Amino acid sequence: MLESTARSADGGTILVSTVGSGPGVVVLHGGGIAARDYHRLAAALAERCTVHLYDRRGRPGSPPLDGTETVATDVADLAAVLEHTGARQVFGHSGGGFVALRAGLALPLERIAVYDPGLSVDGRPSFAFLEAFEEAVSRGQHARAMTVMARAVHPQDPGAKLPYAAAELLTRAFLRTPIGRRFVELLPTVPPEVRRIAEHDGPASDYTGITAEVLLAAGSRSSTYFAENCAALAAAIPGGRAVVLPGCSHNAANIARPSFVRPFADFLGAPVSATAG
DSSP states (O other), X not given: OEEEEEEOTTSOEEEEEEEEOSSEEEEEOOTTOOGGGGHHHHHHHTTTSEEEEEOOTTSTTSOOOOSXXXXXXXXXXXXXXXXXXXXXXXXXXXXXXXXXXXXXXXXXXXXXXXXXXXXXXXXXXXXXXXXXXXXXXXTTOHHHHHHHXXXXXXXXXXXXXXXXXXXXXXXXXXXXXXHHHHHHHHGGGHHHHHHHHHHTOBOGGGGXXXXXXXXXXXXXXXXXXXXXXXXXXXXXXXXXXEEEETTOOTTHHHHOOHHHHHHHHHHHHSOOOTTOO
16 A cells, blocks of 8 residues: 555644555544554455545544544544545445544535444434443443443344343453454544544434435444434435445444445446536
């Protein structure tokens, strides 16, 4: 990948990694992970698009967190990367999908593709877990924090159906893996990102002002609220379309199998309609 540096509105540096050729698309990663976790997706999309990866705040390739971050900060950082790369399309996964959709209300984007977007529509999903999660993170209780969040956000997963003590034991085992250790390193970035999503709960009509073409995708094996929210937004956004991807779970964007990548490559690689943007 080719690396370059964008400059944020407040003077910070944002490392941008680029691969491929064709229409430009900026990838917005999910919560608790980073741009490095999307290299498979970038390589697959690179056959049709020029793909740009960057870290959201609090990761090694972006400015550190100082506690003042807002949705406007997220959107401004994305705007800096878009200006730096010349891209007019974004792909957002989970919490990155929330940023992508908020950006669609403020930036002149041509296309937005999201997968399992982490947003709240009419109180769906519940964020009743948030205070307990925030407290556990602040106390350094990593296994408790991750167990509390996972059981609330992914209630369909097998671990969510176990007694809490058994679920936390499984989480502790996960934390000893390389992926688990990386997640712990980034865990402090998660509470403020989740809180911003919770604070922007509202009706699907909040997103009616998006003028870009929007592909709202959810996995058939993901929590059902992802598909429900995608359908609601597709009905509210003039250029919105909702799809459910068979056999895909929440981390399908990181695995990036061909069947997952294909609908996004087709959408982001197609000619842009005259009314987009």
